Amino acid sequence: MARMKFLCDAERCIECNGCVTACKNENEVPWGVNRRRVVTINDGVVGAEKSISVACMHCSDAPCMAVCPVDCFYRTADGVVLHDKDLCIGCGYCFYACPFGAPQFPQAGAFGLRGKMDKCTFCAGGPEEDRSEAEFKKYGRNRLAEGKLPACAEMCSTKALLGGDGDVIADIYRERVARRGNKGAEAWGWGSAYGQPPKGAGGAAPGVAPSAPAPTGAKS
Amino acid sequence: MMRRLLLAAGILVLGGCMEVEQASTPERQAGQTVRRDTAAWNNEPLAGGPKWSKGDRTSWEEQIKKRQLAQHEDRRIYQ
Numbered sequence: 001m002a003r004m005k006f007l008c009d010a011e012r013c014i015e016c017n018g019c020v021t022a023c024k025n026e027n028e029v030p031w032g033v034n035r036r037r038v039v040t041i042n043d044g045v046v047g048a049e050k051s052i053s054v055a056c057m058h059c060s061d062a063p064c065m066a067v068c069p070v071d072c073f074y075r076t077a078d079g080v081v082l083h084d085k086d087l088c089i090g091c092g093y094c095f096y097a098c099p100f101g102a103p104q105f106p107q108a109g110a111f112g113l114r115g116k117m118d119k120c121t122f123c124a125g126g127p128e129e130d131r132s133e134a135e136f137k138k139y140g141r142n143r144l145a146e147g148k149l150p151a152c153a154e155m156c157s158t159k160a161l162l163g164g165d166g167d168v169i170a171d172i173y174r175e176r177v178a179r180r181g182n183k184g185a186e187a188w189g190w191g192s193a194y195g196q197p198p199k200g201a202g203g204a205a206p207g208v209a210p211s212a213p214a215p216t217g218a219k220s
Numbered sequence: 221m222m223r224r225l226l227l228a229a230g231i232l233v234l235g236g237c238m239e240v241e242q243a244s245t246p247e248r249q250a251g252q253t254v255r256r257d258t259a260a261w262n263n264e265p266l267a268g269g270p271k272w273s274k275g276d277r278t279s280w281e282e283q284i285k286k287r288q289l290a291q292h293e294d295r296r297i298y299q
Contacts, residue, residue, distance in 0.1 A: 002285075074257070076257050076260075077259050077277075078259075078260065082257060109235065109236075110234075110235030110236075124257075125257070126257070127257050129258070130257075130258045130260070130262075130263050131263065142260075144260040144284075145263040146265075146266050146269055146270070147260075147265055147266075147269055147270030147271070147272060147280065147283055147284060147287075148269070148287065149287050149288065149291075153291065154287075154291075159291050159292075159293055162288075163291075164284070164285075164287070164288030165281075165284075165285065165288060168285060168288045168289065169288060169291070172289075172291060172292040175294065179294075
């Protein structure tokens, strides 16, 4: 059974904000709301700068679900945490409970009037009829019902952001880490993020699994 | 003084115009329970898009898994 999750590879994320743009465009997210954003630490410090794309992580034990006073959250069969905007009262409890700052509140009027909560849906829409106009207006596009993955992950140019079944994307990440090898502090940046061998040294990088294909080999 | 009052009243009136309609739909107010979502695999595949058998979870999961693995450039490029 699939448990949909996101995984962001900090070694690969180049802070291009392509995921943020893809999300905003795909779901026509209102002004002032960012369902996804890129967080950078040590900005500008060579060798220490790391970026990670953050949105709702669709927690298996979601704190937002636990604190919601109107119980508007639910979990789909594939593990995506969604909410019903018809029940949400915009109280903001979920915002304080969420460790990722995922819940967003659009300005619904003048004087800072707060609207109903909006968050990443893993491109799975909401409780309205799948792929309907009503669903799109309230929650955005339902790509899972189209047999697709979230736009942010599919759009990521460096494939830093992976989306899908937790087991599958964890395996992808595990293979990448094995390819990079146990380099300790040297495991940083472009030289290792894509498993490329050092210049002049042919063959695979240290730590590559025997069954893995040659990292720089041309397609025959 | 009158001018200030009119100005304040004008701002309040215009502020009201900016409010977004957020009322619940009538059927929601009656029930007040969370509607459960239709599972993704219970939808008809779109023409020209990924294919699976409607209602068959396994076939939906298989095709979405292929899509997940396409995120792995080693498998996408070298195989």
